[in-house]
Amino acid sequence: MRIAVDAMGGDNAPDVTVSGALAAAREWNDTTVILVGDAERLETLIGKHGARPSNLEIRHAAETIAADDEPVKAVRRKKDASMVVAGRMVAEREADAMISAGNTGALMTTGLLVVGRIRGIDRPALAAMIPTVDGVGVLGLDLGANMDASPEQLRQYAIMGSIYRNKVHGVSEPRVGLLNVGTEAMKGNELTKAAFPLLEQAPVHFVGNVESRDVLNAPCHVLVCDGFAGNVMLKSIEGTAAVVFSVLKREFMRSVATKLAALVLKPGLVRFRKNMDYSEHGAAPLLGVNGLLLKSHGSSDANAIKNAVRQARIAVQNDVVQSISTEISNGSEL
Structure with missing residues (x-):
């Protein structure tokens, strides 16, 4: 299982996202946690936490979507933003899920424009x-x-x-x-x-x-x-x-x-x-998109990021996205 974390999103990023991702990688060695963001900065922060787990990876992304960025413009123009790169990893099945504590509107836009909706869903919902x-x-x-x-x-x-x-x-x-x-x-x-x-x-x-x-x-x-x-x-x-x-x-x-x-x-x-x-509850899934995207609170601490990874693991293991798609195809039209 591979879970991408938008390392640059959130009020306290990337410090808390790195700490939370490290804690998650150390607890669940069957899960590869991928930190998406400024590779040089992330490597420095990881180095402060001792030995790096073998199931923690870094995917470089040169740009960041700020909290006050206009969502649609930011997602369309910042192709190399950490959130967009993580969303693309989900769309291209390089990751089973992604987590971000960043701009909520931008995550919604990433879900719609980068990942895409489940067929039959009018609008995704933040749950x-x-x-x-x-x-x-x-x-x-x-x-x-x-x-x-x-x-x-x-x-x-x-x-x-x-x-x-x-x-x-x-x-x-x-x-x-x-x-x-x-x-x-x-x-x-x-x-x-x-x-x-x-x-x-x-x-x-x-x-x-x-x-x-x-x-x-x-x-x-x-x-x-x-x-x-x-x-x-x-x-x-x-x-x-x-x-x-x-x-x-x-x-x-x-x-x-x-x-x-x-x-x-x-x-x-x-x-x-x-x-x-x-x-303690981790993150809010964006339900209705054709991939698993979870939104953590903007002021999330390391514990919240770790719990978001835990929640993503359970959702992936239980194939939530496919279950919603199946409900549609079985005739319970949404």
Whole structure:
């Protein structure tokens, strides 16, 4: 198995991508991890970590797509950018999967222009894990790849998300919910009203509408929404979690008594924080493209990159892309 990592993508690249890739290569010696980026710089960073694993390779790429680059122009003009080179490796079957913490729009464009869509898919979707209090998580899609969606595209998201949760996370019959402002069948805007009956007829276990206030309690395994609503919900959850932990820390430091209370509660708080930590969930797959592309958080640390490799390995082993293609060809048209 060969997994390409865009070594130059992300807020903390290439230091954390090198550290994460090294950790992954050392843990899974059946997987070749390929760092794609400035070879000279990568060689220097690898040298600081001791002996280089035999299953770690470097593919030189002279250019980098920045976070503020316009996605389509960047992908078309920067043919030798690390993200584009990694995507081309997937398209040409030199790699089984690629991972990037870089520009989300550019990764979406790489998926469409370099790798290509699965036949029958209108638009790929970014499928990110939303942490839940029980540690199981909810796979939300789309969470930002496309700002708008049609009812039929939401149906496609439901099927792709259900396949992914089954193949990668081992959920035997994933429950699928539709993000909405109420649980009643005819609640919502024109999009959700039109999508509801399509999801009822889709080959998934549809459980109806889900309100955003209930998401952290894991009412479903897959949550379907358009990219605008999904991204707003995701950023709201991330922001709220950050504020809650900040306030708790401040309150626990107020006095000797609260510091003692913090010591007693620390194990539980650590477990809760780990459950809510995006880095533990690895990366978000871009479902619907004809290859396995995963998007890590822009501020990913080495642990997040390592977990992204772990997630990619499972997806490759379970042939997720082919499973989606097969679902289409078997008559469950997306």
